[in-house]
Amino acid sequence: MQYKTDIEIAQSCQLKPIMEIASAAHVDEKYIEQYGKYKAKVDLSLLKETNKEDGKLILVTAITPTPAGEGKTTTTIGLADGLKRIGKDVTVALREPSLGPVFGVKGGAAGGGYAQVVPMEDINLHFTGDFHAIGAANNLLAAMIDNHIQQGNTLGIDPRRITWKRCVDMNDRQLRFILDGMGGTANGTPREDGFDITVASEIMAVLCLANSITDLKKRLSEIIVGYTYNDEPVRCGQLKAEGAMTALLKDALKPNLVQTLEGTPAFVHGGPFANIAHGCNSVMATKMALKMGDYTVTEAGFGADLGAEKFLDIKCRMANFTPDAVVVVATVRALKMHGGLAKTELGTENLQALEQGIPNLLRHVSNIKNVYKLPCVVAVNRFPTDTDNEIEFIIAKCRELGVNTVLSTVWAEGGKGGEALAREVVRLCEEEKGDFTFSYTDDMSITEKIEAVVKKVYGGNGINVMPNAQKQIKKLESMGFAGCPVCIAKTQYSFSDDPSKLGAPENFTVTVKNVKISAGAGFVVVLTGDILTMPGLPKVPAAEKIDVDENGVISGLF
Numbered sequence: 001m002q003y004k005t006d007i008e009i010a011q012s013c014q015l016k017p018i019m020e021i022a023s024a025a026h027v028d029e030k031y032i033e034q035y036g037k038y039k040a041k042v043d044l045s046l047l048k049e050t051n052k053e054d055g056k057l058i059l060v061t062a063i064t065p066t067p068a069g070e071g072k073t074t075t076t077i078g079l080a081d082g083l084k085r086i087g088k089d090v091t092v093a094l095r096e097p098s099l100g101p102v103f104g105v106k107g108g109a110a111g112g113g114y115a116q117v118v119p120m121e122d123i124n125l126h127f128t129g130d131f132h133a134i135g136a137a138n139n140l141l142a143a144m145i146d147n148h149i150q151q152g153n154t155l156g157i158d159p160r161r162i163t164w165k166r167c168v169d170m171n172d173r174q175l176r177f178i179l180d181g182m183g184g185t186a187n188g189t190p191r192e193d194g195f196d197i198t199v200a201s202e203i204m205a206v207l208c209l210a211n212s213i214t215d216l217k218k219r220l221s222e223i224i225v226g227y228t229y230n231d232e233p234v235r236c237g238q239l240k241a242e243g244a245m246t247a248l249l250k251d252a253l254k255p256n257l258v259q260t261l262e263g264t265p266a267f268v269h270g271g272p273f274a275n276i277a278h279g280c281n282s283v284m285a286t287k288m289a290l291k292m293g294d295y296t297v298t299e300a301g302f303g304a305d306l307g308a309e310k311f312l313d314i315k316c317r318m319a320n321f322t323p324d325a326v327v328v329v330a331t332v333r334a335l336k337m338h339g340g341l342a343k344t345e346l347g348t349e350n351l352q353a354l355e356q357g358i359p360n361l362l363r364h365v366s367n368i369k370n371v372y373k374l375p376c377v378v379a380v381n382r383f384p385t386d387t388d389n390e391i392e393f394i395i396a397k398c399r400e401l402g403v404n405t406v407l408s409t410v411w412a413e414g415g416k417g418g419e420a421l422a423r424e425v426v427r428l429c430e431e432e433k434g435d436f437t438f439s440y441t442d443d444m445s446i447t448e449k450i451e452a453v454v455k456k457v458y459g460g461n462g463i464n465v466m467p468n469a470q471k472q473i474k475k476l477e478s479m480g481f482a483g484c485p486v487c488i489a490k491t492q493y494s495f496s497d498d499p500s501k502l503g504a505p506e507n508f509t510v511t512v513k514n515v516k517i518s519a520g521a522g523f524v525v526v527l528t529g530d531i532l533t534m535p536g537l538p539k540v541p542a543a544e545k546i547d548v549d550e551n552g553v554i555s556g557l558f
Contacts, residue, residue, distance in 0.1 A: 078410020082418025091293035113411030173536030191203025
């Protein structure tokens with residue numbers, strides 16, 4: 001059977017004019033700023049001028065990622081379309097894709113099959129220019145730091161202790177470590193420097209956590225860019241950069257409105273990575289989606305130990321959100337990989353491998369139910385090679401935890417394949433009340449917060465804080481950052497900090513190598529393992545397959 005590619009499906013869809021989508025989302029046209037026929041930004045004044053109560057908030061998360069794929073974004077979109085099909089007033093809130101992965105190996109973030117947000121080419125490429133604005137604001141600050149040093153350095157910034165990097169929204173390993181300011185005194189001060197990918201910039205995290213232009217500017221001013229010769233922190237506000245940066249970002253702060261293939265309103269805005277930042281779409285987009293729909297479906301990046309943990313412990317804490325239900329996405333194929341099978345061996349029934357791999361799913365589910373105390377359902381993305389025995393095995397194991405399992409076929413059937421999941425989500429929202437609890441409290445020390453996540457969420461024995469990290473924690477607590485939530489940067493491929501430990505590893509400790517503050521975002525970043533903030537391209541980048549014909553039609557974009 002010849003399947004259509006994602007882009008072929010998207011291009012064959014008849015999109016509705018964006019004003020029609022705005023009307024479906026109850027957004028008056030006075031708040032809409034159109035970007036062509038099918039995209040728009042929504043003015044922030046909408047939130048001040050609407051009196052509607054917030055709808056129900058549904059979080060979609062997943063098991064620990066494998067090369068077999070889980071389909072979290074696809075499930076999020078298909079669930080929203082399924083809710084619409086059963087008569088619910090629904091919106092969806094998603095992250096924007098980064099150009100780096102689009103041209104690299106991971107692909108885009110617009111869903112797949114018959115559960116996509118469109119226009120997918122625009123969303124996966126430049127969209128409305130938000131990431132370009134973030135990159136420009138980031139690099140303006142970088143330029144002003146080096147210019148300050150060049151023009152006399154009245155703040156006494158130590159060039160060896162500048163922590164602010166430049167950024168570009170592309171996978172480019174060549175830029176990880178560079179020397180700049182070369183060529184004599186007229187060309188700056190020579191120093192070691194480097195680039196992050198735009199989604200790893202603190203500006204991205206700041207934009208996604210800000211709740212107004214005023215809050216955005218305040219957060220930008222608090223960003224720490226380096227330290228003086230006297231070991232004092234230097235903030236963006238001391239360089240008087242926050243006003244100009246806010247000017248660059250004022251339109252980027254407005255959420256983007258698009259649609260699913262089935263015409264469900266979708267707010268797609270912001271996109272911090274979940275292994276190095278908090279991995280959720282913007283607070284503003286989520287707030288807007290909640291006001292405009294009776295049900296809002298959103299997602300958090302990577303597995304529930306990363307994306308969901310940060311959504312719940314960071315975003316919900318800062319924005320005062322309380323999810324009404326959580327969907328944990330899994331596939332039989334991925335669970336068999338966690339059980340030790342190679343990707344080439346996933347097409348045949350293997351209950352032994354499934355039994356060895358299913359503890360990964362069960363730990364994620366237990367965390368949602370028992371750590372965060374939220375109602376939960378497991379959505380199994382069914383593949384043609386999955387057998388009834390394998391599906392029944394998963395259903396039985398999840399039932400032991402008091403959680404229902406629903407089969408999802410949204411990739412092949414769109415909203416129709418998400419109706420059963422939609423009904424279970426509605427049941428959870430109406431019949432099972434959660435008692436939402438964070439995994440740690442504000443008054444715990446930084447070390448205690450890290451340890452709480454490792455023990456409660458990851459299932460580890462504890463943490464090993466390296467001497468350098470101990471000094472950094474002591475310094476941050478002396479600077480008044482003890483009350484901040486922690487954003488743990490670790491591999492997405494394991495509950496532990498070792499990517500080779502699949503399934504649900506036990507008896508491990510997590511090594512804390514470095515701890516730094518994202519003062520604008522308002523969280524402490526905890527670095528474990530080797531986390532890259534600038535990815536590289538694979539041997540055969542996806543970019544090699546992308547093309548445009550004489551009519552401007554793009555091909556090869558998945």
